[in-house]
Amino acid sequence: MRTRITLLVTLILSMLALSACGGAAGPATGSTVKIAILAPLSGDVRTFGESTRDGALLAIEEWNENGGVNGVTIETVIEDSQCSAEAAVSAANKVIEQDGVKFIIGEVCSSASIPISEVVGAKGDVLQISPTSTNPSVTVNEDGTTKPMVFRACFIDPFQGAVAAAFARQNLNAQTAAVFLDQGNDYVRGLAEVFIAEFEADGGQVVVRETYTGDDQDFSAILAITRDANPDVLYLPDYYSTVNLIAAQAQERGIEAALLGGDGWDSPDLDTSVVEGGYFTNHFSPDDTRQVVQDFVQKYEAAYGSTPDALAALAYDAATVLLMSMEAAGTTTDAAAVADTMRTGTWSVVSADISFDEFHNPVKAAVVLKVEGGQIVYTDSVAP
Ligand code: PHE
Numbered sequence: 001m002r003t004r005i006t007l008l009v010t011l012i013l014s015m016l017a018l019s020a021c022g023g024a025a026g027p028a029t030g031s032t033v034k035i036a037i038l039a040p041l042s043g044d045v046r047t048f049g050e051s052t053r054d055g056a057l058l059a060i061e062e063w064n065e066n067g068g069v070n071g072v073t074i075e076t077v078i079e080d081s082q083c084s085a086e087a088a089v090s091a092a093n094k095v096i097e098q099d100g101v102k103f104i105i106g107e108v109c110s111s112a113s114i115p116i117s118e119v120v121g122a123k124g125d126v127l128q129i130s131p132t133s134t135n136p137s138v139t140v141n142e143d144g145t146t147k148p149m150v151f152r153a154c155f156i157d158p159f160q161g162a163v164a165a166a167f168a169r170q171n172l173n174a175q176t177a178a179v180f181l182d183q184g185n186d187y188v189r190g191l192a193e194v195f196i197a198e199f200e201a202d203g204g205q206v207v208v209r210e211t212y213t214g215d216d217q218d219f220s221a222i223l224a225i226t227r228d229a230n231p232d233v234l235y236l237p238d239y240y241s242t243v244n245l246i247a248a249q250a251q252e253r254g255i256e257a258a259l260l261g262g263d264g265w266d267s268p269d270l271d272t273s274v275v276e277g278g279y280f281t282n283h284f285s286p287d288d289t290r291q292v293v294q295d296f297v298q299k300y301e302a303a304y305g306s307t308p309d310a311l312a313a314l315a316y317d318a319a320t321v322l323l324m325s326m327e328a329a330g331t332t333t334d335a336a337a338v339a340d341t342m343r344t345g346t347w348s349v350v351s352a353d354i355s356f357d358e359f360h361n362p363v364k365a366a367v368v369l370k371v372e373g374g375q376i377v378y379t380d381s382v383a384p
Contacts, residue, residue, distance in 0.1 A: 032073045033332035035060065035322070036095040037315075038106030038116065040083035044241040047267040048108040048311050052131060053078055054304055055315030056105050063323050072332045074323070081107050081116075083239075088112035092119040096126055102335040103326075104128045105318050108311060109239075110135035110187040117150045127335040127342075129153060131318035132283070132311055134160055134263065135186045139360040149339050151360045153318040153351070154283055155384070157187070160262055161194025163366045163382045164235065164281050169202045171368075171380070172258055172279075174232035178208035180222060180246060182238060185214060191237035191262050207231050214242075219249050226255060233258045240267040247274035266310045272374045284310040284351050285367045285378040296350045317349040 037056050039049035060074045068074055077099045079091035088107050092115075095101040102125060107113040113133035120128045121141075129151040130138055136158065139150045168174040177199050181192035196206050207229045210222035223246075226234060234250065234257040236243050243265055250259070251274050259278030266282055286297045286307050296316065300308040308316075321342065326332050329341035346355040354362040368380040 030073075031071075031332075032075045033069065033103070033326070034075045034077055034095075034099055034101045035103045035105060035319075036077045036079065036091075036099065036101040038079050038081040038088060038091050038095070038104060038112075039108050039315075040112070041078075041080035043082055045083050045109070045239045045267075047269050047309075048083065048132075048239075049080065051309050051311035052106070052108055052315040055131070055300070055308065055312035055317075056319040058300060058303055058312075059316045059319035059323065069323055069326045069332050070330065077101055081112055083107070083109040083112050085111055085115045089115045089119055092116045096123060102126050102333065103322060103338070105315065105322065106130060108132050110138055110190070111185055113138045113152075114186060117147055120149050121147055124149070125335050127151070127322075127339050129318045129322055129342075131314035132263070133187070135190045136359070136361075137186065146359050149335065151321075151339075151342060151356060153314050153321060153349075153354065153362060154263075155364045155366060156361050157191045157262075158194050159384055160281050160366055161191050161237075162198045163368065164191075164237075164260055164262065165195050165198035165202060165204070166382070167279065167281070167368050167380070168199060168233045168235070168258075168260055169204055172233060172260075174199075174204060174258070176205050176207045176229070176231040177233045177235055178210070178226045178229060178231040178257060179206055179235045180210050180212060180219075180238075182214055182242070183211050185238070187264065188238050192235065195235050195237065217245060219246050220253070223250055223253050223255060226250070226257070227253055231257050233260050235260045237262045237264065239264040240270040244269075244271040244274060247271065247278070250274075263310060268306070268309070270371075272371050272376075275371050276374070278371045279379065280369055280371075281366050282310050282369050283364070283366065284308075284313040285369060287378040288367075292348075292350055313350050317351050317354070320349050321347045321354060 039052040041049040081088040081091040110133040113130040120126045131153045134157045182188040261280040265280040325342035329338045352364040365383045370377045370379045
């Protein structure tokens, strides 16, 4: 009985809604698709989220100006998922359950993207594309199978860590290395492990391997060990906020090792005065002379008055790959069909011509950047 009344009320309400807009509520023109952007917009790594949001919005606005996806206007739902597992899971559930979203761009941080991929896996009809999460487990289950609805627009850490180790050995001529890692952070731990394995496989020696936790502020104990060991390089594969703390304390203690890091250093808030002379691997350099990159840099600067970082570029790319896949699949509602199209196509975007391997990872080059005179300078590109 209650169901029948609810049905009746729904029917009346929808008739009222129809007549309110002149009865012209056809499915094609005037329809919209919601896309969620989940990124850390507060806390320690908020520049990651701001760049990600701005990059994705730039792509979406361009598509809307050109008529949307096959005439369907794109709406965005933006949530602060805080680079944390808990916040990311509630943001994902919120956009799926309350907003009816079928397409998620995000998260930035691997430790947040992995739990979102589990939510998406349980739903089955929602697609996730992370612009920047580099840990292998984002797209791959523990049993080695690929998560059918999860993709990323970046390379993965087994490649990034190998590029860093090879750079340390060959370009910096490093014989010895110290590595600091936060065991509780999937990205940091994963990248550190790859670096250690590759550096040693290439004949180098890892003389210090020390762990800390995400809450640590005082690194004096592990820095004292490092000073005694006097390594050629100190690898810090964490986000800029933690790198700023560790590097400042390393400088105070007179540690002379060359500092080396990963994409997590990429932020306007990286304290260049404490990592001066250091190097980090990354996805993108605004100094790349390719026309497609320069066009993007110009558009981004015109829109936001700042130079895009890798997060902005990859969010722009992730959004573009998603929208191109929807357009090619001819649907803005069937996420599984969009995933099938995404999986098999080649998508020409800013950072690369992206096509996915069997694990939904694009095969792309890395760049090595140097902190020099307070600036971030392009030094090298490394193809896979
Ligand atoms: N790769 C990082 C992660 O997986 C995120 C990141 C990418 C941060 C690019 C900065 C720049 O957690």
